[in-house]
Amino acid sequence: MPDQEGMLEVVVGKRDIQAFYGSVAPVYDGATVQYEARAKALALEAMARQPGEAYLEVAVGTGISIVEQVKRTGAAGIVGIDLTPGMVALTRQRLDEAGGAAVPLLLADARYLPFQGAAFDCLFNSYMLDLIPGDDISKIVGEFGRVLRPGGHIVLANLTEGEGEDAAFMEDWKTRYLENPIQLGACRPVLAASFLRAAGFAGVQRTYCGGTGSWPTEVVTATAPGNHVHRPAHRDLMEILVCSLCKGGLARSVAREEGGRVLDGSLHCASCNETYPIANGIPNLLPPDMRA
Numbered sequence: 001m002p003d004q005e006g007m008l009e010v011v012v013g014k015r016d017i018q019a020f021y022g023s024v025a026p027v028y029d030g031a032t033v034q035y036e037a038r039a040k041a042l043a044l045e046a047m048a049r050q051p052g053e054a055y056l057e058v059a060v061g062t063g064i065s066i067v068e069q070v071k072r073t074g075a076a077g078i079v080g081i082d083l084t085p086g087m088v089a090l091t092r093q094r095l096d097e098a099g100g101a102a103v104p105l106l107l108a109d110a111r112y113l114p115f116q117g118a119a120f121d122c123l124f125n126s127y128m129l130d131l132i133p134g135d136d137i138s139k140i141v142g143e144f145g146r147v148l149r150p151g152g153h154i155v156l157a158n159l160t161e162g163e164g165e166d167a168a169f170m171e172d173w174k175t176r177y178l179e180n181p182i183q184l185g186a187c188r189p190v191l192a193a194s195f196l197r198a199a200g201f202a203g204v205q206r207t208y209c210g211g212t213g214s215w216p217t218e219v220v221t222a223t224a225p226g227n228h229v230h231r232p233a234h235r236d237l238m239e240i241l242v243c244s245l246c247k248g249g250l251a252r253s254v255a256r257e258e259g260g261r262v263l264d265g266s267l268h269c270a271s272c273n274e275t276y277p278i279a280n281g282i283p284n285l286l287p288p289d290m291r292a
Contacts, residue, residue: 008174010133012186014109017131018083018290020182025086029062032185036157039209039217040065040126043157046207046221049073053121056147058110059083059128063091069124070100079120079237081108083290088282101261104237107284110140112244114285118149119240126157129195130187137190141199150226154201160218161189166210189216196222243269243276244285250276 012020021028044065049055051073057066060080070078075095080103082088088105095103108114110128123144129137144154162170170189177188193206201222210216241250248271256264267276267283277284284291 008188012181017186021084022086035215038214039157043155043219047155049122052076056120056123058125060091061087063094067094067098075100075102078103081106107286113143113147114244115147116240117146119147122153124155130159130190137195141195145199148224152224154222156192156220158190158192158218159187160216162216163208166216170216192220200225246272
């Protein structure tokens with residue numbers, strides 16, 4: 001793991017984080033949107049996705065960013081995942097209302113992305129790494145690099161150390177985090193650039209976004225190693241979907257389907273004999289220990 005002297009340790013387990021964000025999903029936007037808006041807008045501008053590029057958003061939350069991406073560049077080629085069923089349900093509703101009904105959403109863990117290597121041209125992730133232990137950040141960034149095509153573009157937005165007038169604010173945040181991390185959504189500041197460099201990403205750049213009305217946030221951009229060659233985006237999710245655990249191929253069984261969308265069924269990996277449920281149109285590719 002890159003040297004992260006001073007980065008606070010995560011003391012809340014991933015199942016507790018999953019449960020917390022499930023419980024606050026209906027009210028989450030009211031508590032966070034205004035403080036994340038400027039940084040997310042900056043991050044979306046930095047992404048500069050072209051229509052039709054294969055695009056993955058990891059940790060869709062309540063769906064604000066992925067819906068905005070659909071409005072800007074169209075739904076074709078976009079996929080979203082999240083760890084929390086409540087967040088995925090809200091995002092599904094928002095996408096359906098915004099013309100993004102064709103965008104697949106999955107329950108999945110960023111540590112075990114259920115996609116073939118080199119499946120995406122670009123990857124977007126916001127306000128997630130600040131929940132993740134350092135060793136797991138390294139693993140997740142490695143997964144980001146695996147699923148991106150050579151030369152693919154990544155944009156991260158993370159709670160970070162305060163600069164200038166924000167320094168005192170973040171010092172107080174860290175004090176309160178040590179007292180009761182869950183009151184702050186289990187988020188603490190991180191510096192992601194070194195993790196990207198250690199994973200072999202090129203052209204790593206960091207922009208600070210803070211000031212009045214905005215949480216101290218870094219927007220970090222980089223490209224996966226190699227020269228990018230554009231390929232048509234997948235037309236069917238099954239073209240790129242693999243087992244979260246062993247990366248083996250998956251066979252789909254359909255129990256109920258409507259309008260071309262599989263509503264209920266399962267995905268089975270013959271390589272490791274793991275079966276993943278599909279319920280209410282959402283494939284659950286979470287590892288067994290993270291499923292309800």
